[in-house]
């Protein structure tokens with residue numbers, strides 16, 4: 001358990017704020033009393049509706065987390081950030097029949113791991129100065145590989161490791177780090193998921209994430225699938241691995 005955080009009065013920055021979970025987190029932050037949210041997106045035009053709704057409390061910024069120059073520029077502008085949400089994420093369907101599987105894996109890693117690492121490096125001093133908070137929107141698939149999403153899971157495992165590294169490396173500088181481990185959430189990312197997977201609305205996930213941050217929970221499981229997955233993972237990681245493998249097992 002870490003120290004608790006107040007959302008009210010905070011300044012936040014969200015990557016991938018234009019849709020899905022990032023959009024829901026951005027709106028939840030503003031509804032809970034953040035004084036300013038830097039809403040970042042690859043195409044700032046996609047933030048226009050949000051900007052109209054929230055006015056000057058919403059600061060739209062262009063940010064592709066794979067672009068080192070853009071990350072550095074945003075860090076130069078946003079020097080008052082208390083809460084950094086590393087939310088931007090990439091997923092592409094692939095499997096071993098895909099000749100491009102290595103390129104797919106690289107693209108996912110470039111956003112999900114290297115993008116988050118760039119943000120950490122660029123915002124570490126600002127967050128240390130403000131005794132701030134980093135939230136990594138990871139995935140249950142980062143704790144145990146989901147073989148239906150083999151390369152995505154690997155990139156989320158790398159991000160989970162980065163979450164742990166951030167916590168250890170920045171604790172002495174007063175920075176609090178939260179890892180979020182959702183199951184299926186109803187966003188564009190899961191539009192092709194088989195129907196047996198129940199999806200949680202992104203607004204419900206955003207509420208649980210902010211509740212977890214305010215409560216000081218290090219690991220946040222923000223949906224029913226994630227809660228169940230987390231409990232089973234903590235009691236027997238091997239049995240969860242076998243259960244995930246059984247989802248793709250082909251009868252002999």
Ligand SMILES: NC(=O)c1ccc[n+]([C@@H]2O[C@H](COP(=O)([O-])OP(=O)(O)OC[C@H]3O[C@@H](n4cnc5c(N)ncnc54)[C@H](OP(=O)(O)O)[C@@H]3O)[C@@H](O)[C@H]2O)c1
Pocket residue numbers: 015016017018019020021022041042043063064065066086087088089090111115137138139140181182183184185186187188189190
């Ligand atoms: N949906 C799920 O079931 C689920 C489950 C567990 C974890 N997650 C994680 O939750 C996070 C949000 O996912 P989501 O479900 O909201 O997916 P989504 O609806 O597909 O949104 C992905 C967001 O990431 C942004 N993004 C992608 N590449 C980027 C880049 N290079 N630089 C900056 N932004 C980039 C997208 O921007 P554009 O609009 O420009 O593409 C978009 O805003 C991701 O980290 C994802 O891995 C999702």
